[in-house]
Amino acid sequence: MADSAKALTTSKLKTCRHGIQLIVKGMNKLFSLVWVLCITAVAIIGFFMYTRLVPLKGLRNYNANDFEKEIERSSNHVLIDVREKTEYSKGFIPGAVNIPLSELKRRLDEVPKNREILLYCRGGMRSKQAAFILKKNGYTKISQLQGGILSWKGSIQQLS
Numbered sequence: 001m002a003d004s005a006k007a008l009t010t011s012k013l014k015t016c017r018h019g020i021q022l023i024v025k026g027m028n029k030l031f032s033l034v035w036v037l038c039i040t041a042v043a044i045i046g047f048f049m050y051t052r053l054v055p056l057k058g059l060r061n062y063n064a065n066d067f068e069k070e071i072e073r074s075s076n077h078v079l080i081d082v083r084e085k086t087e088y089s090k091g092f093i094p095g096a097v098n099i100p101l102s103e104l105k106r107r108l109d110e111v112p113k114n115r116e117i118l119l120y121c122r123g124g125m126r127s128k129q130a131a132f133i134l135k136k137n138g139y140t141k142i143s144q145l146q147g148g149i150l151s152w153k154g155s156i157q158q159l160s
Contacts, residue, residue, distance in 0.1 A: 059131045060143040067145045068154045070118065071095070077116040082130040083149075087122060091156040093149065101126045104133050113139055120145035120152070 062070055071079060071093070081088050081096040088098040099107050101121070111117060117139055119127040127144040134142055145151065 056128060056131055056135065058135060058140065058142065059128070061146045062143055063146055064151045064153050067118070067120070067143070067152075070116075070143065074116055077118050078112060079118045080111070080120075080130070081149075082119055082121045082126050089159045091149070091158050093120065093152060094155060094157045096120075101130050101133075104130055108134075108137055111139070116141040116143065118143050118145070121148045123148040123150055 071077070079093060079096040081092050081098045082101040082104065083098070084100045084102065085098060088096075088100075092098065097110075099110060111134065117131075117134060119130050119134075119142065121127040121130070124144065124147050127148065131142045131144055149156075
């Protein structure tokens with residue numbers, strides 16, 4: 001009887017040990033998956049931050065005063081508001097044409113390559129994205145208003 005009890009206990013211990021090993025293997029796989037997901041998330045966030053915060057090569061960034069001086073100085077420029085139509089209608093820098101960022105790729109033929117391109121949006125992010133699109137399509141004379149129209153101190157025109 002003692003041998004069969006000992007055998008039964010040994011069998012239960014082996015089963016229990018095997019179960020624990022399976023749990024540990026599962027936890028290791030889960031930990032590996034979580035680790036991979038964390039690394040992926042950090043990489044995506046890092047790429048997003050890099051593309052948004054690193055200056056675009058060849059893009060001139062003007063503060064509000066210098067942007068206004070550039071508009072006044074040069075008659076050979078195109079001033080483009082890349083905000084959506086509803087934003088544009090509420091107020092824009094006089095002389096600006098509205099080509100929303102969402103339409104820019106389709107409307108590149110409206111943007112002359114031989115003129116200085118002055119871009120602005122609400123806060124500066126969309127104009128930087130627009131500059132990237134223009135640069136990618138062969139435009140070289142590109143400037144943007146840092147801080148967008150929120151930083152603008154000049155006059156604002158509204159659609160009537």
